[in-house]
Amino acid sequence: MSGTGTGRTAGGGNAAGAAARLQKLFEGHRLTPTQRRIAHCMVRRAADAPFLSSVELAELAGVSQPSVTRFAVALGFDGYPALRRHLRDVPAAERGPAPGAYNAYQQAVYAEMENLRHLASLLADPKPVEHAGRLLAASCPLPVLGLRAASAQARGFAYFAAKVHPDVRLFDEGGTMLADRVDAARRAGASALLCFALPRHPREVTEALDHARSSGLTVVTVADSAFAPVARHSDLLLPAAVGTGLAFDTACAPMMLGRVLLEAMCDGLPDAQARLEEFDARAAARGLFVD
Structure with a gap:
């Protein structure tokens, strides 16, 4: 069930931290409108992004698969597989609680706390x-x-x-x-x-x-x-x-x-x-x- 067209994300308590890391990765790069669309899709699906194939990401963002490859290169990677490996290489200290440590309601609250922490860092x-x-x-x-x-x-x-x-x-x-x-x-x-x-x-x-x-x-x-x-x-x-x-x-x-x-x-x-x-x-x- 989803009232916004974006389904629930597993491990919602970690999604906000993943989104913040993606935002930081994308900042400072001159992206085309198509690439910005891919970036926005990845931020919205931050918890899933490290596990999506280039074809799956292209479908979610409504772009072509070559556009996803060019997007990864624009970020400084050799290709999309290198970008995905980078996203999967998250230090254990940043991964947050293990799945199942909190119920869905608690995870939603922790995710919002992470959003607020990220906002505080931006306001520095x-x-x-x-x-x-x-x-x-x-x-x-x-x-x-x-x-x-x-x-x-x-x-x-x-x-x-x-x-x-x-x-x-x-x-x-x-x-x-x-x-x-x-x-x-x-x-x-x-x-x-x-x-x-x-x-x-x-x-x-x-x-x-x-x-x-x-x-x-x-x-x-x-x-x-x-x-x-x-x-x-x-x-x-x-x-x-x-x-x-x-x-x-x-x-x-x-x-x-x-x-x-x-x-x-x-x-x-x-x-x-x-x-x-x-x-x-x-x-x-x-x-x-x-x-």
């Missing part, structure tokens, strides 16, 4: 997030896009952002009016758009991002992988892996990255603290909260 260099925060703070209005699986992340960000940003516009529904709403935000003065993009990636999202960029907006995207389909439609992509050990993907790391972006945006808004205090005063006067 805060410059990309700080740059994104400045872009979002400077955009007024600030459109926030998230469709289908990513709508909850976009809605959560927009809810908190509205407490400190003067004009946040949530785009969580697709359809023919989505481009109109992007155009309206641009005419009103928007300079950037924040997108949350999670699997499975709707075609509408890539089309909306292309339209936003052609309209002059800078696109900042939080996605599940640096090789996600939205990568080439974004100006600045910030990756945060999702968990795939349950029937439906889990998104603790993308949610955390959204909160980190909020913090970075607040640093770029000189009146953010004043706005928060004003909100608290109004909330107390209206008796909004019971605590």
Whole structure:
């Protein structure tokens, strides 16, 4: 059973660590769109990747078998067998608990913990997030896009952002009016758009991002992988892996990255603290909260 089109992965507690290793392996290489598709497929099937034949990987990624071979060569290997041997050569200390050590629910939690650890390692260099925060703070209005699986992340960000940003516009529904709403935000003065993009990636999202960029907006995207389909439609992509050990993907790391972006945006808004205090005063006067 799978609600996202990606089946359960055996040993889900180790899948996040494998995905992080793959991300690190792929980073820094100039990959073609087809190769990025293969990379994204391998990240999504991280636990299985070391055991897939080139034919199986090609079928999963929807590419030709020679494309898989060229992909391995682009990464610096003699061919796909050498890449697969490299992926199988994982130090015992990094393999995590043996299969069966935890039940499926525990494995899903441990996988999310690994996703968060990987996110923490990425944030050791805060410059990309700080740059994104400045872009979002400077955009007024600030459109926030998230469709289908990513709508909850976009809605959560927009809810908190509205407490400190003067004009946040949530785009969580697709359809023919989505481009109109992007155009309206641009005419009103928007300079950037924040997108949350999670699997499975709707075609509408890539089309909306292309339209936003052609309209002059800078696109900042939080996605599940640096090789996600939205990568080439974004100006600045910030990756945060999702968990795939349950029937439906889990998104603790993308949610955390959204909160980190909020913090970075607040640093770029000189009146953010004043706005928060004003909100608290109004909330107390209206008796909004019971605590």
